Amino acid sequence: MTAAPDSIPARLARLGERPQSTVIVRCSGPVSAEGVTAAQLLDGCRRIADALRAAGVRAGDQAVVRTRDAYQLVAGVYALTSLGAVPVPAEPRAGVRRCLDEIAPGVFVGERLTHVARRALGWGRGHVRTALVTGRAFPGPAHLPGRHLPERHLPERHLPERHLPSAVPGGTGPAPWVPEPRSEDLATIAFTPGSSGRPEGMEDAHATLAGQLTALDAVLGIRADDVLFSCFLPFAALGPLLGVPTVVPQVDHLAPARTPSGHLVGPLLRHRATVLLGSSAVLGLIAGHCARHGLTLPSVRRVLSFGAPLRPRLAEALAKALPAGAEIVSVHGATGCLPVAAIDAERSGALRIQPPPGHSGTCLGRPLPGVDARVLDADATGLGEIAVAGPVVSPGRHVRPEGTGAARAEADGTPWYRTGDLGRLDEEGRLWYLGRKAHLVTGGEFTLTTEDIEATADTAAGVRRTALVGVGPAGRQRAVLCVEPERAARTDAVVSALRTVLRDHPHARRIGTVLFHPRFPADIRHDSRIDRARLAARAAQGVPQ
Template sequence: MDMPVEKAWNTEELSNVASALSLQARRQPNAVAIHYPKSGAFRKQHYASCTYQELNELSDCYARGLHEYGITPGTRTALMLTPGLDFFAMFFALFKAGAVPVLIDPGIGMKPLKQCLAEAEPKAFIGVTKAHFARKMLGWAKESCELLVSAGPSFGLGGINLKKLKEMGATAGEEMMYSVKPDDMAAILFTSGSTGVPKGVVYRHRHFNAQVEMLKSAFNIQPGEVSLPTFPPFALFDPALGMTTIVPDMDPTRPADADPEKLVRVINEYKVTNIFGSPALLNTLSRYCVENKIRLESVTRVISAGAAVPVSTIRRMQDSLYRDAEIHTPYGATECLPVSSISASEIDDGMIDQIESGDGVCVGRPTEPNKVRIIKISEMGFNDLSETTEMPFGMPGEIIVSGPTCTDSYWQRDADTAMAKFSDEEGNTWHRMGDVGIMDGSGRLWYCGRVSQRVETGQETLYADQCEAIFNQHPDLVRSAVVGVGTRGRQTPVLCIEVAGKLSPVDTERVHFDLLQLAQAHSITRSIRTVLFHPGFPVDIRHNSKIGREELAAWAEKKMQS
């Protein structure tokens, strides 16, 4: 007798991304989907577990409750739950109900967060009690929010709590899965705004489906693996990939401040095979492991994204793993992820010399089936790929990409969409990354810095990440930033530095002299003649890695005038 063939979950018939969870619940119902921190008696933390079947049933229950409450297909819903069981269950429940989750990183700050919610105009708001207090006190989305769900006590803030929602959804036991088409809007994900104004990226179901497939293929992710994702949005891919998620006991908005001892303990206890973290988190974790001579035996893969990962961090992390473990540093953005990727095994001494000599940061080859090009930098928008000028190999320009995960619009920002998106003759969408890059003769992509943060003196153009790699080799530096002071086209390049600890006057003078010598030793930095010591760089909240060079440039200008 022929056995029925089970359909792949990302076919058009099953294009709702939540189908991935239902599929895993059928394939491995008793496998643990999530281990998550939970407060017990006397606020003592312990880990609780939830199987795939339990997670799927809870998300079904929530989905039915959402529908009964009035959160129906197309309802934009702000989601502000802390990472844990309810966060995962509610995220998939919103998809199952056909609603459109709106995800905004709370770490971006109160003012930008309010602006994002005003743009998204969510009709529903699901969050922890603290988020509801902020919503009420600060007037978040007060014109649009009608349906409120609290993960804790409501304290008279309106709406219902999750317990009531669960009761409303418990009346019927059938699985709920709203039928969608690949092009239907699935979610609105806001960028961090670390290099500009936060923008709501419109994700369609086909984008999420493609991301899952590309991540699985690019990194050879297998069902049954155990993942420690320290960046919540990335964790949402784990159930779709059939992985067991370990929710870390940490503040996801402050990855650099994570307790490495706690991370090591949970990695060893649950035999974590996959770690996803920002460069700042890997820096903290790898330093702790090296200092304490710890090797993470179970870990076979580390993925780091969000900003360029220093070679020193990669090397330390590699020393914390066993030889057959791989470290991957994919390149991408909220608008398109992944674009390309490189593994630590590809970074040999020759490549390190290139990076430290100012060639840029190699971010690997384009992830299949993406197409990546380097075009001439322009402040103008494009309607068609034919209007761009492609740069030859080895020459810098703006990075553009087209592929299955390439999103096609920003929510309620037509002007930004027109500047960032255009099509080719086949109707494919291309996205302007806003980054400067170089494509070498071997098909590898090199990242040089942000287009908006380039320094134009009138005689030459300096790209931040190319130049900073030269200075970051100095042992007294935590990091450096090359910024331009003055009007573009007549800017003065300035090197801002952050040092480790407090330097004596003699050491300050020595470091200043060393950096000027380094600048003169390389052609791309010879025009830098000003070095300013900064007490602590402004960095992005989401990854604690991206430097606020615009803010530093304003600081440098005032410093030079005083």
């Protein structure tokens, strides 16, 4: 069977056409780094695939993959794919046990300490039959902390664990054989961040993954001499498939915004990256480091921000560190449809595009080629739920048919995916974002979208970001504006600045209380999407009854 041009087998075959080219650079701290060639990566994939097969992993097996090492992640995911297994990236998050119980994985691949956590916290208990360790070999039961406990008190009955080959090989062995899958075959399961509720597993078929890679080709605009700097570890698995050398810095994956900024800027400069990809939280670290140390990023020609809408202030800060003509692009999407739309910030000003008269929100740009978007259940102003159709859309939620049905809509004979985002389409075909449907604030006489207020409030001097939340039962909520100030900003000065920018806002008078928080709770994946449920709970404690 001939591989489709955008399929994983076809892309891996193209990877092997330049065996000595560097495809991954994994960094440790601000200086240390190791390059991995295409030949080494493919050789490592084959070796890992052989070890997986010997351990009993078969086509169709769902395999959790949890490792912080870029090479081990990429080689492990490709090896599982070559066997027809289904890799399930597992991120550090609250509720990971519930997520794994839902998908019931039979295989668990992870670092030594991850297996300690798996045992102690019961991840995959009753489902995992094959445990595979990356990195150094896992200690036997006699070496486990708590070995003095009787067997009945151990957190989990001991599973035989095998050690996968983790060292980068010499690259002299053959590449793995990767059969061409059917387009409808399940390729991976990815969990949503859970910032709007319970995390959900989204199924990606091979056709979906091929569509997403094609769309990412368009967004990244990769050239022959480009070097991608990816501040999001899971994206490292896509970089080689996109045909671009990918530098992976040492990001704190438990709290990306707390990564030492030198761990980002040092490798970025050293490897002369041309395309920079990261969440707004991480890009803020890079912009701040450059400003404090008087540095510029002369090799960077394109920056892509994702995870949350890119604010003009951050775009302006990034622009000061970039060479003339560099592009700053805000990319919008979701776990179930990525990417959807993109907008070029045109250095420092275009993100200030004004909405049509009488409207509000943040412009997301036009849908990408091959992606269709429309607004469902729109009101008289055109505000409704953004729905997406096209090859980037996941077929459905894993083992939640009721959730899949609720997120689907039929229109004009086309199945549309409801994103849960509120927005409008303007006359030029651009999408405008108003926030999440689940985050509407509803009072007795008003309904407020979060982005309507926050896009304006975030421009106030001394404000890092704001979050509008509702306190009380739906329909009788009190609108509370939570403020995360910049460091050293005076509270009275910030309040005055907020009054100034919101003075002419038509809905600002609905804000009943302003509360300050030193740091908002946010999703672990990007550290950019605000955990509004937790913030609302905190706000409820500070709002007078």
